[in-house]
Amino acid sequence: MLLSKSCVYGLRAALFLANQEEGKFVPIRHMSDKLEISFHFLTKILQQLTAEGILESFKGPNGGVRLVKKGNEIPLIEIVMAIDGPQLLTECALGLPGCGVQNPCPLHDKWAETRDSIRDMLENSTLTELVHKGKQENLRLTSESGFDILFND
Amino acid sequence: MLLSKSCVYGLRAALFLANQEEGKFVPIRHMSDKLEISFHFLTKILQQLTAEGILESFKGPNGGVRLVKKGNEIPLIEIVMAIDGPQLLTECALGLPGCGVQNPCPLHDKWAETRDSIRDMLENSTLTELVHKGKQENLRLTSESGFDILFND
């Protein structure tokens, strides 16, 4: 898998938050219900995002979690870096240690292209952008079986 | 990681074989030594490739393993499919089950592009192609620490 499960869940939660009223704290429980992710697992993941300064949290009633920046200022790459780290963009297809431009393996050129296209995708898509696209096209964020349309609900 | 460890090892071994005299059986032990991969682990992986008809094996002295087809007829994708299966090209970035064109998630378009670029890379590079590139540019296939240059050795 390109992204870890944690990262995918983090992205889904971030998209969910970007679709909420700005500045409002959203309880993790609410998100875990809507997104069909284990509450405790999601909590752990969002704690990482909080630690990285992407989310702010607030305890107690009316508490929850919210985006620090506006959704249109957060490219997907920020979330991916916070959870999966930079390996995705530094690691190589053949998994050789110490790979680099100065001593590349035979796959380097093609892989570098591909990696760039992955980076482009993650850098040039913001949360808000995807949310808007989701609303316009009535897309879903949860599983097929869930019938729980995130956008426009 | 994009590819599993098994898949990476399988690819490295396949490149190694493509660089050997055509039709010669190469003992797995020899490869595991050269490529710095655990013999038993590599054996298990190559057994998969044999089961998939990508390799032929022969037991006993002078036995070993060899490519069924010529290296220039084997795109990387064949090895990847044999070991990691088709998930890489069917799975989605957000990991939603039942994803598809008819009911896509908001990331679909950009991810589909990226996935295509991965498929292109794997379909349009043959083993021989990479071996030639490796020879021309004196590239390596093993780790930095190993100093064990595969090509031209």
Added chain:
DNA sequence: ATATTTTAAGACAAAAGAGTCTCAAAAACC
């Protein structure tokens, strides 16, 4: 103050991936 709601932290368990080991089976050589 006390009870309630929420995140924080971390122990714990289950599942998957990576790697090791043992023994069997086939082929060759003597």
Added chain:
DNA sequence: GGTTTTTGAGACTCTTTTGTCTTAAAATAT
């Protein structure tokens, strides 16, 4: 025939990822 060399098959262990659970701490409300 017996020994050696090799792959085949599968049990087993170790590690990482994924997921669950428990307890603490902060905030609120009554």
